[in-house]
Amino acid sequence: MLQSRVARPRRLAVAGIAGALAFSLAACAESQREAEGGGEGGTFVFGATGAPSNFDPFFASDGETFRVTRQIFETLVGIKPGTAELEPELAKSWESSKDGKTWTFELEQGVKFHDGTPFDAEAVCANFERMYTQEGAGSSPALAYYWTENFGGFADGKKPSLYKSCEAKGEHTAEVKLTRFTADFPTMLSQDSFSMQSPKAMDEYKANDVKAQGDSFVFSEYARKHPTGTGPFKFDSYDEANGTITLKRNDDYNGEKAKIDKLIFRIIPDETARRQALEAGEIDGYDFPSPSDWDALEKAGFTVEIRDPFNILYLGITQKGNPALKDLKVRQALAYAIDRETLVSSVMPENSEVAKQMYPSSVDGYADNVQQYPHDVEKAKQLLKEAGHSDLTVELWYPTQVTRPYMPNPEAIFGAIKEDLEAAGITVKPVSKPWAGGYVDDVESARAELFLLGWTGDYNSPNNFIGTFFGTTDNQFYTGASPWGEDLAEALDEADSIVDAKEREAAYQDINRDMMSKYLPAIPLTHSPPALVVRPEVEGLVPSPLTKEEFSTVTVSE
Numbered sequence: 001m002l003q004s005r006v007a008r009p010r011r012l013a014v015a016g017i018a019g020a021l022a023f024s025l026a027a028c029a030e031s032q033r034e035a036e037g038g039g040e041g042g043t044f045v046f047g048a049t050g051a052p053s054n055f056d057p058f059f060a061s062d063g064e065t066f067r068v069t070r071q072i073f074e075t076l077v078g079i080k081p082g083t084a085e086l087e088p089e090l091a092k093s094w095e096s097s098k099d100g101k102t103w104t105f106e107l108e109q110g111v112k113f114h115d116g117t118p119f120d121a122e123a124v125c126a127n128f129e130r131m132y133t134q135e136g137a138g139s140s141p142a143l144a145y146y147w148t149e150n151f152g153g154f155a156d157g158k159k160p161s162l163y164k165s166c167e168a169k170g171e172h173t174a175e176v177k178l179t180r181f182t183a184d185f186p187t188m189l190s191q192d193s194f195s196m197q198s199p200k201a202m203d204e205y206k207a208n209d210v211k212a213q214g215d216s217f218v219f220s221e222y223a224r225k226h227p228t229g230t231g232p233f234k235f236d237s238y239d240e241a242n243g244t245i246t247l248k249r250n251d252d253y254n255g256e257k258a259k260i261d262k263l264i265f266r267i268i269p270d271e272t273a274r275r276q277a278l279e280a281g282e283i284d285g286y287d288f289p290s291p292s293d294w295d296a297l298e299k300a301g302f303t304v305e306i307r308d309p310f311n312i313l314y315l316g317i318t319q320k321g322n323p324a325l326k327d328l329k330v331r332q333a334l335a336y337a338i339d340r341e342t343l344v345s346s347v348m349p350e351n352s353e354v355a356k357q358m359y360p361s362s363v364d365g366y367a368d369n370v371q372q373y374p375h376d377v378e379k380a381k382q383l384l385k386e387a388g389h390s391d392l393t394v395e396l397w398y399p400t401q402v403t404r405p406y407m408p409n410p411e412a413i414f415g416a417i418k419e420d421l422e423a424a425g426i427t428v429k430p431v432s433k434p435w436a437g438g439y440v441d442d443v444e445s446a447r448a449e450l451f452l453l454g455w456t457g458d459y460n461s462p463n464n465f466i467g468t469f470f471g472t473t474d475n476q477f478y479t480g481a482s483p484w485g486e487d488l489a490e491a492l493d494e495a496d497s498i499v500d501a502k503e504r505e506a507a508y509q510d511i512n513r514d515m516m517s518k519y520l521p522a523i524p525l526t527h528s529p530p531a532l533v534v535r536p537e538v539e540g541l542v543p544s545p546l547t548k549e550e551f552s553t554v555t556v557s558e
Contacts, residue, residue: 196229
């Protein structure tokens with residue numbers, strides 16, 4: 001059972017797929033800053049890499065939506081700032097039954113939503129029931145992504161659900177029942193999609209009124225204009241024409257109040273334009289500066305905050321399309337062909353690491369004695385010969401128009417891997433598509449043969465990494481077409497259900513060994529530390545290894 005904190009600091013949370021929206025910087029940025037002043041009580045302007053999909057975190061999976069909603073909403077459990085460690089948030093403590101299926105949450109008292117309604121056990125249950133009873137477009141994996149990934153099915157019973165029920169046992173005591181034990185509960189509740197939202201506001205502004213329209217969705221008035229949480233900032237406005245989102249300080253916040261009056265996000269998809277806006281004083285900071293700019297930015301007096309790596313970049317391999325890729329020797333040849341040491345030293349950011357398995361060593365279940373694949377061109381050629389594929393031809397996919405925490409320069413990474421594969425006698429056919437213009441959809445639909453992709457962990461859990469990748473056989477690797485895909489999925493499901501922590505750790509270590517020796521469904525490449533940059537006048541920003549910062553502690557001095 002976790003005990004209550006003395007203060008209620010804000011938490012760090014999850015990221016997903018970022019959108020994009022081109023726009024021109026508003027000319028009023030600098031004059032607005034002059035009028036509002038700096039320091040405590042001033043304005044912090046952040047350059048975002050893309051537009052939010054909407055402002056209802058339940059219907060989101062992208063990092064740019066969560067970057068905004070994280071300032072507005074809070075979750076029952078949180079993550080200690082600057083770490084991946086669990087801590088209380090809206091729930092001051094919790095405990096479970098012996099079988100891990102019934103969880104009792106004791107809630108913070110005196111907390112109110114931005115509309116003045118109380119946050120209590122009834123509100124907690126209203127949120128869970130709202131998520132569980134989604135229908136139509138609202139229950140599609142494209143919208144309810146984190147629910148389906150973590151809880152599974154809905155009240156319609158079409159698929160099994162981890163969630164069973166929620167009951168208010170008192171004004172400030174909520175009991176949540178699950179259908180089975182999972183090692184990821186309640187940590188999974190730290191994810192932004194499970195933020196607590198005002199039942200009154202969701203009802204008044206018809207939060208569930210979301211409709212599919214072709215390949216996109218039309219969101220409710222709540223999701224567009226009235227997101228209502230308990231956090232240190234309130235939603236003020238979204239000027240889509242100028243790409244500007246404005247939040248204001250919540251003066252009735254129950255915890256330590258935000259130090260700035262106003263928080264503005266300016267959407268600037270182009271990284272060079274973000275840097276120029278920073279240099280011109282139009283914004284106070286931005287995310288994912290190019291590693292090649294780090295030194296110049298620091299010499300110019302800006303503060304480059306380098307996060308701890310909590311991610312994985314991998315070369316994905318589909319089991320559909322190219323029959324040669326179904327052969328383990330061919331996949332092992334690919335692994336031996338890639339010079340990951342040189343990739344880290346010449347292409348990736350400073351302090352990057354060669355990845356030896358599909359998540360970083362800080363995550364539970366990491367196995368030190370997995371099979372390794374040092375760069376060995378002759379070994380790669382020999383394996384291809386043994387497999388009867390000395391003349392192997394592959395498609396190698398990479399994304400454009402994107403910068404990801406684990407993939408700061410996709411084209412350069414692609415170029416290095418292409419050169420390595422060709423040195424082993426492999427013919428490479430390049431395929432590139434815009435990140436938000438077909439690449440992600442095609443990869444997730446297993447249309448790519450070899451592809452570059454990665455993942456930033458939502459929290460410290462092997463299931464959040466390899467469970468997300470291989471927990472089902474209908475995945476981007478199309479492991480259902482392999483003779484081992486079902487075995488891997490079943491092993492992951494069994495490991496997640498083990499109550500004893502030591503036994504569960506050992507089970508995940510065994511899975512990691514098998515993945516690197518028997519299966520090799522993907523080739524782990526690197527773990528890289530993404531950065532963000534701010535003006536020297538900005539203080540109080542705590543970098544997150546999850547790449548998701550809170551801005552309530554930030555001050556901007558003149």
